[in-house]
Amino acid sequence: MLHEPAVTVGKDNAAARKSKLGVILFIAYTIIYSGFVLIGLTKPEIMGIQLIGGQNIAIIYGFGLIVLAIIMGFIYNYFCTKMENEMDKN
Amino acid sequence: MIYEVSNLAIIIFLSIVGLVLGLSFYFARKTKSAAGYYAAGGNIHWGVNGVAFAGDYLSAASFLGICGMIAYSGYDGFLYSIGYLAGWVVALFLVAEPMKRLGKYTFTDALDAKFDSKSIKLTAAISTLIVSIFYLIPQMVGAGDLVVPLLGLPHWMGVVIVGSIVILIVATAGMTSTTYVQFIKGALLVVFSTILTIYILNNGLTLTPNENYHKFISTEAVVTNDTIVGVSDPSFLVITTKVVDNMVFVKLEKEGASCWYKLNKTESKATLEEMLYTSETEDGTKLYNGAPKSDGKFYQVGHLNKIIVDGKEVEQTGPVGPFEFLTTIENSEIVRFSKKVFKDGEEKVTVWYQNVTKGVDVMKPGLLYKLSKAAGATIWDKLNFLSLMLALFLGTSALPHILIRYYTVSSQRAARKSTIVAIAVIGFFYILTLYMGLGAMISGVLDVESSNMSGPLLAKSIGIGLFSIISAIAFATVLGTVSGLIVASSGAIAHDFIDKYLQIPMTDKAKVNAGKFSAIGVGIFAICLGILFKGMNVSFLVGLAFAVAASANLPAILFLLFWKKTTAKGIAYSIVVGIVSSIGIILFSPTMYEKYGLIAKNAPIPLDNPGIISIPLSVITLIVVSLLTQKHNATKDFDR
Numbered sequence: 001m002l003h004e005p006a007v008t009v010g011k012d013n014a015a016a017r018k019s020k021l022g023v024i025l026f027i028a029y030t031i032i033y034s035g036f037v038l039i040g041l042t043k044p045e046i047m048g049i050q051l052i053g054g055q056n057i058a059i060i061y062g063f064g065l066i067v068l069a070i071i072m073g074f075i076y077n078y079f080c081t082k083m084e085n086e087m088d089k090n
Numbered sequence: 091m092i093y094e095v096s097n098l099a100i101i102i103f104l105s106i107v108g109l110v111l112g113l114s115f116y117f118a119r120k121t122k123s124a125a126g127y128y129a130a131g132g133n134i135h136w137g138v139n140g141v142a143f144a145g146d147y148l149s150a151a152s153f154l155g156i157c158g159m160i161a162y163s164g165y166d167g168f169l170y171s172i173g174y175l176a177g178w179v180v181a182l183f184l185v186a187e188p189m190k191r192l193g194k195y196t197f198t199d200a201l202d203a204k205f206d207s208k209s210i211k212l213t214a215a216i217s218t219l220i221v222s223i224f225y226l227i228p229q230m231v232g233a234g235d236l237v238v239p240l241l242g243l244p245h246w247m248g249v250v251i252v253g254s255i256v257i258l259i260v261a262t263a264g265m266t267s268t269t270y271v272q273f274i275k276g277a278l279l280v281v282f283s284t285i286l287t288i289y290i291l292n293n294g295l296t297l298t299p300n301e302n303y304h305k306f307i308s309t310e311a312v313v314t315n316d317t318i319v320g321v322s323d324p325s326f327l328v329i330t331t332k333v334v335d336n337m338v339f340v341k342l343e344k345e346g347a348s349c350w351y352k353l354n355k356t357e358s359k360a361t362l363e364e365m366l367y368t369s370e371t372e373d374g375t376k377l378y379n380g381a382p383k384s385d386g387k388f389y390q391v392g393h394l395n396k397i398i399v400d401g402k403e404v405e406q407t408g409p410v411g412p413f414e415f416l417t418t419i420e421n422s423e424i425v426r427f428s429k430k431v432f433k434d435g436e437e438k439v440t441v442w443y444q445n446v447t448k449g450v451d452v453m454k455p456g457l458l459y460k461l462s463k464a465a466g467a468t469i470w471d472k473l474n475f476l477s478l479m480l481a482l483f484l485g486t487s488a489l490p491h492i493l494i495r496y497y498t499v500s501s502q503r504a505a506r507k508s509t510i511v512a513i514a515v516i517g518f519f520y521i522l523t524l525y526m527g528l529g530a531m532i533s534g535v536l537d538v539e540s541s542n543m544s545g546p547l548l549a550k551s552i553g554i555g556l557f558s559i560i561s562a563i564a565f566a567t568v569l570g571t572v573s574g575l576i577v578a579s580s581g582a583i584a585h586d587f588i589d590k591y592l593q594i595p596m597t598d599k600a601k602v603n604a605g606k607f608s609a610i611g612v613g614i615f616a617i618c619l620g621i622l623f624k625g626m627n628v629s630f631l632v633g634l635a636f637a638v639a640a641s642a643n644l645p646a647i648l649f650l651l652f653w654k655k656t657t658a659k660g661i662a663y664s665i666v667v668g669i670v671s672s673i674g675i676i677l678f679s680p681t682m683y684e685k686y687g688l689i690a691k692n693a694p695i696p697l698d699n700p701g702i703i704s705i706p707l708s709v710i711t712l713i714v715v716s717l718l719t720q721k722h723n724a725t726k727d728f729d730r
Contacts, residue, residue, distance in 0.1 A: 059453065
């Protein structure tokens with residue numbers, strides 16, 4: 001039947017807790033991303049200041065945002081899998 | 091000649107196209123049901139789906155557009171990489187699992203799961219179509235750009251070829267073949283971009299990009315009472331002088347051949363510096379540096395003016411590490427080529443003058459987006475920047491062709507895991523874009539007429555083999571993304587509109603056929619748009635698609651998931667307001683004014699990126715309308 005999902009998704013007891021964790025991590029990342037945008041808007045000259053190993057803030061912050069997204073993804077998956085294993089087993 | 095056709099390039103290109111079509115015909119035999127056509131049966135492994143996500147997402151905008159933007163505007167192009175990747179955080183933490191839980195085949199299904207509202211079905215289907223078409227335009231433009239050097243065909247032929255192949259892919263096997271095309275292309279793109287980056291680092295930085303690099307002439311001008319009366323080299327004759335935006339351009343003639351120079355004046359002397367230029371007469375004749383294009387007088391450009399290592403000037407660095415590469419560019423000086431257009435009598439003249447730029451300015455925002463007071467930034471410049479970063483962050487998780495990929499996996503856990511694989515692959519690729527873009531900027535490979543070709547031309551400077559492979563992958567990149575977009579669009583027409591909104595009774599087979607015919611229609615429409623929008627930077631165009639998606643779709647998705655008072659009417663109205671306001675602002679923006687042949691400064695809305703206005707408008711509409719229609723809310727069906 002066309003209106004049904006391609007596959008049936010089982011009940012997820014951990015959905016609420018996973019959603020809460022997702023919102024917390026989203027807010028944390030948004031604050032850090034907003035910091036990057038705010039520096040660009042208000043004090044763009046700060047972006048050119050060299051920090052570690054001759055790299056400027058623009059590079060460190062930019063690369064940092066990309067790497068942080070990957071790390072936070074792994075953390076999120078670790079805790080979600082743990083919650084699913086605990087709650088869906090019960 | 092910047093572009094020459096090679097047999098190897100044609101063989102590699104045809105092999106990739108053959109592989110893609112072979113896959114499609116193979117899967118076509120297995121695709122008999124609607125579930126198979128729209129969602130690949132929901133049985134794709136999360137690892138494959140994750141790489142396919144990357145293949146879907148890393149479109150022509152990412153490889154061609156971002157590399158090109160970085161090559162011309164430095165760090166400002168990298169802002170797109172950061173924003174595009176950050177958008178996946180919204181997808182992973184807020185959208186991925188609920189979308190999988192609520193949806194069936196399309197984004198509209200998920201949005202309508204709670205309400206069963208006709209107004210949501212209609213507006214979400216229209217929104218899917220509009221966003222997908224906005225996203226399709228740059229892919230088709232990029233395809234056209236690619237076939238010019240790869241196969242020696244005109245731009246429009248490239249657009250037609252891509253359109254035809256994609257129609258075949260989608261019309262044969264729908265989401266299954268699309269998934270594997272995207273998987274293969276995503277993997278190949280990352281592998282060969284890594285190879286290209288390793289080559290750039292291994293080559294290091296040098297003042298002479300290659301032995302054939304053009305040495306630009308510089309000659310002293312004789313100035314009397316602020317007027318150029320001659321040139322120190324008597325073989326030059328001064329023909330005419332033009333002042334454009336406080337810059338003086340001078341047309342000189344030597345031995346019957348003319349060329350445009352730029353006047354650079356200091357207190358002690360005035361020099362004239364050779365430029366690249368094209369001149370176009372009213373009958374359409376176009377000359378490149380005063381000669382037909384085939385004469386090869388229009389050079390590839392982009393070089394370093396000074397290389398500073400440990401405070402000393404050097405001619406070359408030798409192999410460098412990834413961080414050393416960035417620091418050396420930051421401490422050095424780069425010659426970029428900036429564009430000006432003016433009229434000389436009946437001729438339209440476009441010049442590209444040498445613009446010596448400090449590495450510190452290249453390696454931070456500001457060359458494209460004016461942000462500091464020193465650069466003359468206005469409030470609108472800052473709003474443009476804020477608007478772009480907002481749209482990129484919020485747009486990803488609202489793109490219908492990305493969202494439908496959640497229905498190709500078996501569970502919420504698989505949806506989450508495939509998103510994480512996608513973030514890792516895409517994040518790694520976006521870091522590489524900085525190296526590929528900067529590498530192109532300083533390697534004397536740029537074709538000033540096509541920023542989109544910076545990446546492939548960098549590969550060409552290494553060898554025709556790598557160029558052929560990279561171009562063929564870039565072409566496959568377009569195929570993969572366009573396939574996803576056409577699946578999403580055909581789903582919007584056949585599944586959301588014809589089947590669910592109009593409720594026309596159809597058998598399962600008829601539904602698949604409706605999807606296929608819709609795919610053909612959208613494909614033909616995309617071909618026409620690709621030809622019409624030739625010459626625009628593909629990343630800029632994709633930025634606009636993100637803005638429309640973030641304005642029309644994201645408020646609806648997030649409020650549906652996180653605000654219990656959301657009503658069907660609230661969602662439908664917010665989608666309409668998001669679409670109308672974002673497209674309205676785009677149509678009256680400076681860039682579009684330029685496209686219409688009008689003066690950009692006269693545009694009534696001085697914003698190129700609409701998100702900063704259209705996203706809040708859409709959110710406010712959703713809240714207000716939902717609050718006003720509370721009595722119809724909860725499980726009640728408003729529209730039936």
